[in-house]
Amino acid sequence: xxxxxxxxxxxxxxxxxxxxxxxxYSEDQVYRIxxxxxxxxxxxxxxxxxxxxxFEPIWNRRYxxxxxxxxxxxxxxxxxxxxxxxxxxLRDMVQNHLMQLLALVAMEPxxxxxxxxxxxxxxxxxxxxxxxxxxxxxxxxxxxxxxxWVAGAEVPGYRQDTGVSPQSTTETFVxxxxxxxxxxxxxxxxxxxxxxxxxxxxxxxxxxxxxPPLEIxxxxxxxxxxxxxxxxxxxxxxxxxxxFEAKLPGTRMQLAPVMMxxxxxxxxxxxxxxAYETLLLDAMLGDPTLFAxxxxxxxxxxxxxxxxxxxxxxxxxxxxxxxxGEWGPAExxxxxxxxxxxxxxx
Amino acid sequence: xxxxxxxxxxxVQFADIESALAGSSDDTxxxxxxxxxxxxxxxxxxxxxxxxxxAIAALKDVGVRAVLISYGDNPAPGVRVAGHTVALEGLRxxxxxxxxxxxxxxxxxxxxxxxGGGTKDIEGLATLADRLVLDAEDPxxxxxxxxxxxxxxxxxxxxxxxxxRWRALMANFFDIPEVCAAASSFSALxxxxxxxxxxxxxxxxxxxxxxxxQRIVPxxxxxxxxxxxxxxxxxxxxxxxxxRMAANRTCVQTAATVPNLPSAxxxxxxxxxxxxxxxGEELRIxxxxxxxxxxxxxxxxxx
Numbered sequence: 183x184x185x186x187x188x189x190x191x192x193x194x195x196x197x198x199x200x201x202x203x204x205x206x207y208s209e210d211q212v213y214r215i216x217x218x219x220x221x222x223x224x225x226x227x228x229x230x231x232x233x234x235x236x237f238e239p240i241w242n243r244r245y246x247x248x249x250x251x252x253x254x255x256x257x258x259x260x261x262x263x264x265x266x267x268x269x270x271x272l273r274d275m276v277q278n279h280l281m282q283l284l285a286l287v288a289m290e291p292x293x294x295x296x297x298x299x300x301x302x303x304x305x306x307x308x309x310x311x312x313x314x315x316x317x318x319x320x321x322x323x324x325x326x327x328x329x330x331w332v333a334g335a336e337v338p339g340y341r342q343d344t345g346v347s348p349q350s351t352t353e354t355f356v357x358x359x360x361x362x363x364x365x366x367x368x369x370x371x372x373x374x375x376x377x378x379x380x381x382x383x384x385x386x387x388x389x390x391x392x393x394p395p396l397e398i399x400x401x402x403x404x405x406x407x408x409x410x411x412x413x414x415x416x417x418x419x420x421x422x423x424x425x426f427e428a429k430l431p432g433t434r435m436q437l438a439p440v441m442m443x444x445x446x447x448x449x450x451x452x453x454x455x456x457a458y459e460t461l462l463l464d465a466m467l468g469d470p471t472l473f474a475x476x477x478x479x480x481x482x483x484x485x486x487x488x489x490x491x492x493x494x495x496x497x498x499x500x501x502x503x504x505x506x507g508e509w510g511p512a513e514x515x516x517x518x519x520x521x522x523x524x525x526x527x528x
Numbered sequence: 529x530x531x532x533x534x535x536x537x538x539x540v541q542f543a544d545i546e547s548a549l550a551g552s553s554d555d556t557x558x559x560x561x562x563x564x565x566x567x568x569x570x571x572x573x574x575x576x577x578x579x580x581x582x583a584i585a586a587l588k589d590v591g592v593r594a595v596l597i598s599y600g601d602n603p604a605p606g607v608r609v610a611g612h613t614v615a616l617e618g619l620r621x622x623x624x625x626x627x628x629x630x631x632x633x634x635x636x637x638x639x640x641x642x643x644g645g646g647t648k649d650i651e652g653l654a655t656l657a658d659r660l661v662l663d664a665e666d667p668x669x670x671x672x673x674x675x676x677x678x679x680x681x682x683x684x685x686x687x688x689x690x691x692x693r694w695r696a697l698m699a700n701f702f703d704i705p706e707v708c709a710a711a712s713s714f715s716a717l718x719x720x721x722x723x724x725x726x727x728x729x730x731x732x733x734x735x736x737x738x739x740x741x742q743r744i745v746p747x748x749x750x751x752x753x754x755x756x757x758x759x760x761x762x763x764x765x766x767x768x769x770x771x772r773m774a775a776n777r778t779c780v781q782t783a784a785t786v787p788n789l790p791s792a793x794x795x796x797x798x799x800x801x802x803x804x805x806x807x808g809e810e811l812r813i814x815x816x817x818x819x820x821x822x823x824x825x826x827x828x829x830x831x
Contacts, residue, residue, distance in 0.1 A: 331623040333630070334542020336603040381629035388635075411635060419550070425635050436812050439636060440565055507626030527656055528634040 191273055192490060193483040200476045213465040214474040218279040218385075220457030220464075222446055223420040225472065227286045227387075228300070230414075230422065237412075238291065240391070242366045247409065249372045250388045250526055251283050253416075254380035256333045258506070259354070263345030271356040272324070272486055275376040281308060281482040282474065283416070284372055287387055288362055297471040301478065308481045310362040315488040321360075322489045323502075323513045324353035327379040330506030337379060337506050351501045354378045357514035359521070371521060375514060379506035384528055385416035399437060408439040420454065421445035533581045533596050533617065537610030545631065548609040549593065564612065566811060567593045567632040571624055571653070572643025574598040574617070576665070579803060580643060584613060586804035590811065595631045597624060599645055621645055625652040632656065639811055641686075647673055654680040661686060661810050667725050674824045682816040687726045687756075688823070689806045693798050694757060694771060695733060697782050701769045706789040711738065715764045717746040723756035724748065725827075730757060732827030733819065746830050 189195055203212055218224055231237055240246070253275055259266045266274065285304040292299035314322055328339040341348050355377030362372065391410040399407065411425040422444045430436040446454055464472055504511040509525060518524050540548045568587070570580045577598045584594040593612045600618025608615045616627055624645075632638045640657040642650060644664040654660050654677045663686040664670050677683045701707045717734060719727040731746040738744070751758075759772040763785070770783045774795055784792040799805075 331603065331620075331626040334604055334607065381626060384634070386634075413635060418546075423635065430812055432812075438565060438812075438814070440563070441635060505626075507623070507629065509629065526635070527629070527632065527638075 190268060190490070191483075193480065193487040196480050196483040200480065204476070209476060210470065212473075212476070213461075213470055214476075214479060215458075215461055215465075216278050216282055216474050217457040217461065218282055218416070219472040219474070220459075220461040221416055221420065222454050223414055223416045223422075224283065224286060225460075226422075227414060228295075232291050232295075243368055243370045245391055246370055247390045247392045248370055248521075248523060249287060250390070251280055251287070251372065251374045251386075252388070252526070252528060253280060253376040253385040254382055254509075254528070255376075255378050256380060256383045258327065258337060258379050259340060259343050259346065261344075263343055266354075267346060267350060267352050270324075270353045271376050271378070272322070272353060272489060276356055276358070276374060277482045277486050278474070280374045280376060281478075281485075283387055284308070284360065284374065285478070287389070288364075288367055288372070290366070295471070297469060300471050301475045305475065305478050305481065307362065307364075308478060308485070310364045310367070311485055312361045312363060313488060314358060314360070314485050315492040318492070318495075320489055320492050321517065322356060322358040322492075323511065323517050324493065325355040325377075325502040325504050325511040325513065326350070326352065327354050327377070327506045328503040330379065330508065332379050332381070332507040339503070339506070340378075349499070351498060353501065355504060355510050355514070357510060357517055357525075359517060371523075373518065373523075373525070375510060375525065377504075377510055380509060381507055382528055383418065386528070387414040387416065388412070388526055389414075399435065407437060419445060419447065421447075421449075532608055533577055533598065533615040534608045534610040534613060537608035537613070537615065540607050540609050542604075542607050542630075545607060545609060545614055549612060549614065563591055564593050564633060564636070565591045566636050567595065567638040568641060568807070568811070569595045569597065569628050569632070569638060569653075569657070570641045570643060571597045571628075572599070572645060572663075574600070576643040580641065581613075581615070583803035583807055586802075587808060588612075590808060592811070593631075593633050595628065597627060621649045624649050625656060628653060628656050637814065641807060641810075642670075650677065651680075654683075657681045659684065659810065659814065661689075661807070663687075671725075671824045671827070674821055678816065678821050682814065684810060684813070684817050684820055685729075685824075686803075686806055686810075687723070687729055688817075688820050689810060690756065690801055691726065691730055691733070692809075693796065694730060694760065694780065697771055697780055697796060698734065698760065698762070698769070701782070701784055704784065704786075704789065704792065706786050707769065707784060710767050710786050713764050713767065714738070714762055715744055716762070717744050718749065718759070718761040719746060719757065720749045720751065720754060720759040721757040722750065722752050722754045724750050726756045728827040728830045729823055730760065731830045732825070733823035734760075734762065735830070736822040736826040737819070748830070 285307045289303040289307045292303045314320060326340045340346055340354050341350055357375040360372040389412040393409050407427055413423040415421050424442045425439050427437045428440045430438050461472060502511040502513050577596055581596055596615040597619050598617050599621050601620055602618040603620055605616045605619040619627060637658040639659045640653050641661045641663060647670050660681050660683045662670055674683055717731060719731050721727045727748045735744060755773045762769045768785045772781050774781050779795050779797050781795050
């Protein structure tokens, strides 16, 4: 491709790139880096699920109500406007990072901890995903940040950022609902969201369990009992937390949610290696377990390309906005409200 | 320049708040301290934050992250951290939501203690709070919003919390069958005190639960030298239920004069009415307080 020849990346370009690469290298010689896969917590997700006997039995539609995956940044487009204008949040974050996180949460147990076994199961998972845009409808919400207040300072809106078109409809926020057609996950929605200029920098996977079938404490503690949560903190403050109800000390029966926390920083001490350190070392050692395989990449583009086509067909000159420093637009809340759920206020 | 809300704290950049707080958490953990179970946000004009900061300091064993926000016109307010407490001084109220969204503890309850300000800023706060405790100097304007706010979160008021023992004592009268039998003839309610909103709230509560808003015309007697609520007298010409602040100002004396009922008098402590104690109690409650919402609505008809 000639320099300056800007094509929007989509399924066709992904296939084209894979074909070019495969003309010169076999798949086992190719290491497609997604730095999220090098993060300790992301790797630990497999250990958490498959090296412990107590979690996998409840890791299914019978016990899990829904899953929320959030990747929030406080920064704006910074100096990447020329790239970001042609990409947007769906390409920049969802197609790669969030799809990988989804696959690791939802995959079936691999028969061995080998690269192909793990990557086969991840591809199975994403193959089970229902289309994100179908028959002119989509469960994907997009928005763009307007001026606001983040991290202690006033910030301009996206369209006022350097290098951004004043008429830009590039999305800086995406929220979507995914369904996996599998015995394990049928009927369990996966809600994904990512955005720039959010109140906090955080990436987490929150698994919300179903409520107890009978609320026997309703009479003595009439407050709504919070659902159990399992939270995998990807960044910052990498770790795993469990939220459960506890009795408040005292003579009265009052309940309150409490957290049980595991933090890498305090549990093991020492510095956690940077994701790229891990991945580059793995590449040098010839271990592709933590790298994206061509079929996974193509399938993820296959899911999001119709969404871009849907947006193009809308031919909209406007895009919903959210104030910088807030958790996205009202449309994202409505996406959850339709299912009787709410985004977590992180 | 007035003294900082956190005199023992250190100044930090907003972006460094979490790491400063994490350092405090590590110190606390090493010292075997309490785990954090909630976020308490205190928002209000500067002059109302000083005593709030002292109340928060008294809650140090409860295990809360506290965020003190005083209003001003600064888009980049001064930030100070001490222990698990953050103070933002002089923040533009437009950005209250953004600051709370950034600083609340994820996955745990957030209680917002609202000590006054513009009512337009409170609506967004309600969506971020699990409990909103109003505590304005003059609450009448914000009480007009309670019905709306209650659709988003559970709402209460520290005035309401201070009336808890008064309400319980009045309710206790109605455990007596003779009082219950006489209640339909009660036609007069007199409330004496110095805090008119509290007096209206108590009267509104009583009228709303007795279902007698039409029949009983409350008589509010305000006098600045009295306690916020000094006395409550409910009855008619011959029968009376009386609650009166005792001479020691920490107890309430109760007396019922009802036919066929032997004299029923007692003296009961008002309990700890300090801000920290009231706030500690609010932290233990999560349920929606429908009685408060009805009392506020009824109080609007009490002049």
